[in-house]
Amino acid sequence: MTRCANCIQMLQMLKSRGFMSRKELAVALKCNIRNIGEYRKELEEAGFEIVSTSGKYGGYILKSDCLLPSLSLSDTEMRSVKEMRDYLNSHQDFIMKQEMNSVFDKILSDDSRMQINNSVYLYNEQYILSNKLRNMIQIMEQAIQTQKVIEITYRSMKDDAPNSFRIHPYEIINYMGAYYCIAYSLKAKDFRIYKFSEERMKQVTIKEETFLRDRKFDIKHHIGQSGLIKDEVIEVEMEIYDEAAIFCAEKRIGIQQRHEWKDEHTLCFSTIFEGKQAALSFILSLGEKAKVMKPKYLAEEIKAQAKAIQKRYDGNNGHG
Numbered sequence: 396m397t398r399c400a401n402c403i404q405m406l407q408m409l410k411s412r413g414f415m416s417r418k419e420l421a422v423a424l425k426c427n428i429r430n431i432g433e434y435r436k437e438l439e440e441a442g443f444e445i446v447s448t449s450g451k452y453g454g455y456i457l458k459s460d461c462l463l464p465s466l467s468l469s470d471t472e473m474r475s476v477k478e479m480r481d482y483l484n485s486h487q488d489f490i491m492k493q494e495m496n497s498v499f500d501k502i503l504s505d506d507s508r509m510q511i512n513n514s515v516y517l518y519n520e521q522y523i524l525s526n527k528l529r530n531m532i533q534i535m536e537q538a539i540q541t542q543k544v545i546e547i548t549y550r551s552m553k554d555d556a557p558n559s560f561r562i563h564p565y566e567i568i569n570y571m572g573a574y575y576c577i578a579y580s581l582k583a584k585d586f587r588i589y590k591f592s593e594e595r596m597k598q599v600t601i602k603e604e605t606f607l608r609d610r611k612f613d614i615k616h617h618i619g620q621s622g623l624i625k626d627e628v629i630e631v632e633m634e635i636y637d638e639a640a641i642f643c644a645e646k647r648i649g650i651q652q653r654h655e656w657k658d659e660h661t662l663c664f665s666t667i668f669e670g671k672q673a674a675l676s677f678i679l680s681l682g683e684k685a686k687v688m689k690p691k692y693l694a695e696e697i698k699a700q701a702k703a704i705q706k707r708y709d710g711n712n713g714h715g
Contacts, residue, residue, distance in 0.1 A: 401426060402441075404500070405431070405435075406457070407500040407501055408420065408423060409445065410457050410500075411499065411500045412500070413456060414454055414455070414456040415455060416454035417431045417455070419454070473503070476502055477499075480503070483495055483496075490529060490533075527593070531591055531599040532567060534599050534600075535564050535567060539566070541605070542605050543606075544563060545563075545601060547559070547560065547589065549589055550595050551595070560580065560582040562579060562581065562587075562589070564578040565579065565586070566614055568618070575589065576589045577618070628650070628668070628669055629674050629693065630666075630690075631666060631674055631690070632663075632664070632688045633686060633688055634661055634662065634685065634686045634688060635681065636660055637660055638684075640656075640661065640684075643662060644664075649667050650667040651667050652666040671693070
C-alpha cells in the first residue's frame with residue numbers, strides 16, 4: 396500500500412474507531428510502528444488535527460470537529476452499520492473480517508455521530524477456523540468465481556472412510572458458526588451440501604476443467620426455511636407444559652408456528668419441521684414437558700426413543 400493510501404486509511408480508522416494506539420495502527424496498516432508518526436505529520440500538514448498521548452498506552456485520536464465529506468446517513472442507519480461491524484467482529488470464523496473492517500472504516504469515518512451506544516450484546520462463539528479449512532474455503536471461492544471443477548476428498552456421515560470425487564461448486568454458506576458448500580456432485584448427479592470440517596473435508600483441489608453454471612440455479616431450492624438442510628416437512632401438534640410452555644411460546648420454532656394456551660400451565664402448540672430428525676431432536680429436548688398429539692407415528696417414535704434411552708441407562712444393551 397502506498398504512503399498516501401496509508402495516510403487516508405489511518406484517517407478513516409481514527410474517525411470511525413476513535414482512539415487507537417500506535418501499535419494498533421501499525422498492525423492494521425501493515426507497516427512499521429515508526430511510520431505512524433510520519434503519517435500523522437503528513438495528515439496534520441494537510442489540515443487534520445490529531446491529538447497525541449504519550450506513555451505505555453499512548454496513541455492518537457482525531458479531533459472531534461475534524462470534518463470529512465458526509466454521506467448524510469440517519470442515526471438509525473449509522474447505528475445499524477456500527478452494530479453490523481461489531482457483530483462481524485464477534486465471529487472469529489468470518490474469513491473476510493479484515494477487508495470488511497476496512498469497508499466499515501470508510502463508511503463510519505464519514506459521520507461525526509459516532510458516539511453511539513450499542514443496544515445489542517453480541518455473543519462471541521469462539522469458533523476459530525484452522526488455516527487448513529481457511530485455505531480450502533479460499534480454493535472453493537476461487538473455483539466458484541472461475542467456474543472451475545473441484546476434486547474433493549470427503550467423508551460423509553454415512554461413509555466409513557473418505558472418498559474422492561469431482562464437484563461443481565456453486566455457493567458457500569455460513570450457518571451457525573460453520574461453513575458449507577453447495578455443489579453439484581458428478582458422482583451423485585445431484586446437488587449436495589458439504590461441510591468444511593476437519594473430520595469430513597480432507598482435501599480440496601482445483602482442476603483446470605471448467606463447468607457451465609446452471610442459470611436456473613436458485614439457492615432457495617436447496618436449503619431449508621428453518622435450517623440448512625432441505626427435507627420432507629412434518630406438521631406436529633403437541634401439548635407443552637409449565638416453564639417449557641413459556642419458552643416455546645416466546646421462541647420461533649419451525650415454520651408457521653401457532654400456539655394457544657389451554658390453561659395457565661398447558662400450551663397447545665403446532666409447527667412444521669423440516670425432517671423427522673429435526674422434529675425428534677426438538678421434542679426430546681423438552682423431555683416430560685411435552686406430549687405429541689399428531690402425527691401418531693411420531694408419538695410412537697418418541698416412545699421408542701424413550702425406551703431406548705431408558706435401556707441404555709439401565710445398562711441392558713451390552714454397551715453400559
